[in-house]
Amino acid sequence: MSTPILRKWQELAIVDLEKAWLQGSSARPLIAACPGSGKTLFACHAMRRQFTLGSVEQGLIVVPTVNIKGQWGKQVGQFGFKVHYDADNESLRWRRDRGQEVEYHVIAITYAQLLKDPELFSEWMLRNRKTLLIADEVHHTTEEEYRQFGAALNKCAEVAERTLALSGTPFRSNGEPICMCESVEDYDDDGRKVRRVLPTYNYSYSEAIRDEACRPVEFVKVMGKADVIYRSMATGETWEKCVDLANKNKTDRLGVLLDPDGEFMEACCLSALKCLAELRKADRRAAMLVVAKDKDHGDRLGKLLKRMALNSPALPSMKIEQIYNDTPGAHAAIERLDRDDTDIVITVRMVSEGVDVKRFRVGLYATPYLTEMFFRQFVGRFVRWQSSLGKAQSARVIIPGHIALLGFAKSIELMVDAAYIAEDGGDGQPPGEEKNEILNVKTTGKEASVIYRGREEMDLQLGELFFQKHPVLRAHLPMALAIAAAREAQAGSGDLFPVMEFDEAWSSKNDGLVNRIVARMRQNGDGDDELYRKVNNRANRAVGISRKDRMTPVDILRKRHEFLRRWFIAICKNEPFTEHEK
Numbered sequence: 001m002s003t004p005i006l007r008k009w010q011e012l013a014i015v016d017l018e019k020a021w022l023q024g025s026s027a028r029p030l031i032a033a034c035p036g037s038g039k040t041l042f043a044c045h046a047m048r049r050q051f052t053l054g055s056v057e058q059g060l061i062v063v064p065t066v067n068i069k070g071q072w073g074k075q076v077g078q079f080g081f082k083v084h085y086d087a088d089n090e091s092l093r094w095r096r097d098r099g100q101e102v103e104y105h106v107i108a109i110t111y112a113q114l115l116k117d118p119e120l121f122s123e124w125m126l127r128n129r130k131t132l133l134i135a136d137e138v139h140h141t142t143e144e145e146y147r148q149f150g151a152a153l154n155k156c157a158e159v160a161e162r163t164l165a166l167s168g169t170p171f172r173s174n175g176e177p178i179c180m181c182e183s184v185e186d187y188d189d190d191g192r193k194v195r196r197v198l199p200t201y202n203y204s205y206s207e208a209i210r211d212e213a214c215r216p217v218e219f220v221k222v223m224g225k226a227d228v229i230y231r232s233m234a235t236g237e238t239w240e241k242c243v244d245l246a247n248k249n250k251t252d253r254l255g256v257l258l259d260p261d262g263e264f265m266e267a268c269c270l271s272a273l274k275c276l277a278e279l280r281k282a283d284r285r286a287a288m289l290v291v292a293k294d295k296d297h298g299d300r301l302g303k304l305l306k307r308m309a310l311n312s313p314a315l316p317s318m319k320i321e322q323i324y325n326d327t328p329g330a331h332a333a334i335e336r337l338d339r340d341d342t343d344i345v346i347t348v349r350m351v352s353e354g355v356d357v358k359r360f361r362v363g364l365y366a367t368p369y370l371t372e373m374f375f376r377q378f379v380g381r382f383v384r385w386q387s388s389l390g391k392a393q394s395a396r397v398i399i400p401g402h403i404a405l406l407g408f409a410k411s412i413e414l415m416v417d418a419a420y421i422a423e424d425g426g427d428g429q430p431p432g433e434e435k436n437e438i439l440n441v442k443t444t445g446k447e448a449s450v451i452y453r454g455r456e457e458m459d460l461q462l463g464e465l466f467f468q469k470h471p472v473l474r475a476h477l478p479m480a481l482a483i484a485a486a487r488e489a490q491a492g493s494g495d496l497f498p499v500m501e502f503d504e505a506w507s508s509k510n511d512g513l514v515n516r517i518v519a520r521m522r523q524n525g526d527g528d529d530e531l532y533r534k535v536n537n538r539a540n541r542a543v544g545i546s547r548k549d550r551m552t553p554v555d556i557l558r559k560r561h562e563f564l565r566r567w568f569i570a571i572c573k574n575e576p577f578t579e580h581e582k
Helices: 008-021 039-053 066-077 089-097 111-116 118-128 144-159 205-210 263-280 295-310 330-336 372-382 403-410 460-469 479-490 504-523 531-543 554-572
Strands: 030-033 058-063 106-110 131-135 162-167 183-187 193-197 201-203 217-232 238-244 287-292 320-322 344-347 360-366 395-400 436-452 455-457
Touching (some): 008 030, 008 201, 039 066, 039 131, 039 162, 058 066, 058 111, 058 118, 066 330, 106 111, 118 131, 118 144, 183 554, 217 403, 295 320, 295 344, 360 372, 372 395, 372 403, 460 479, 504 554, 531 554
Parallel strands (some): 030 162, 058 106, 058 131, 131 162, 287 344, 320 344, 360 395
Antiparallel strands (some): 183 193, 436 455
């Protein structure tokens, strides 16, 4: 059976992977590649080469969910392997107890299945036959609630002939060693100790966009506020609080804004439906994925979306499907999504990662989770390239304008090649506030702007005028670029794709590191009033510029940031710092 041709990054990654394996059983290779770029196909090629060379006799693939097991099984089967992706532990134990070997080349199991009986796999399957152990989405082993998965996986890794860790998300931990991955201790931008993974090969989101392996995502920000009345469950005292996203308060709870009966959620849903209608003009099968905070919330969102769609001439009837963990036939329903005619899918965490539904082009983030990992996993559902749509294709994700989510959105292009592992925060809820009862909440909301590749544009009407003048570009060109092009045309340049001359995110990162360096120097007794100027001047000299301003190219800002980061780490470690890396 013929197999798909490898992309260039996959060919290069296999070379680096096999070099790592030559180091012996102590090698712990990690391939870090953004969602949708082809990690499964890559791993299947690598596994087939190991079978051909006689280096392994068996493959064991460990994945997060049942649906991902099925995807692996189908992909592995294309390579001529005899594969089983629905084996249960009881069936495997039956064969073990009777001295029988597994009659398949490759077995796919879930992390939960491994956790139930780690010795079944480590002491029977892997110890008796030379095995390639593949851990898909290995960042699951570092999350607090899944740390036991890592312990079980490590048992298998210790006896496996070869190991391969895969991840599309820069996963985070509290500084502990990372399961099946090489890592080093480091410091993040805030001076906290972290573990930094050392990928064997790294394929970034920006590279995937250039290679047409992934499509760009455009973020639509919705601003609003909520007036909440609380009552203390302990004292019975009541009080009012205003949660206003414009105040950029990281500790504000997002959940109070997500009430489907409030104006804010209506504004979010309206933005999502408008985006879907827009994209449908060029892609009739474009679909929307909504992530809700729980099943009841999802049901109410479904009713709201249905009612709003009925009032929209562009979307007269919507087929909405809700899929949850306890939904009968949930896994089969997910597998059908790429082929059926469902318009909107509402879930909680069922479709958070690993599900390849290419027609998902609109996302609505309606959950209070304010962790960067979950946000990136959700965004990864919309980046998958569709060859049938041609070169001009993008996706849109509607997000509440919470400062945490805005930060994640503005840095999304760096989501793979940023190799830091730090402790995740919670959902942004102030300590103890969950002990208070919400008596009443009133929200307001409005669509404020779009964010595309770090650039924020606010004049949506200007973008709409551009599309009216250039209808052939509608649903192909991201709104932010349409606004920028219209603005340039108004200025007389006529340039369709104006140069992004300034990167606010990287400039802010530079400034933040300067502030931390100065603060640490003052803690060490340096009271010079010129510290800010001296630190900035030294950083400028290091990258060959006289000053940092709004015309500084982004590649220079990145180099300057790396110089400041190394300087800050040296100060934290109380070590001398030189201009150049050793």
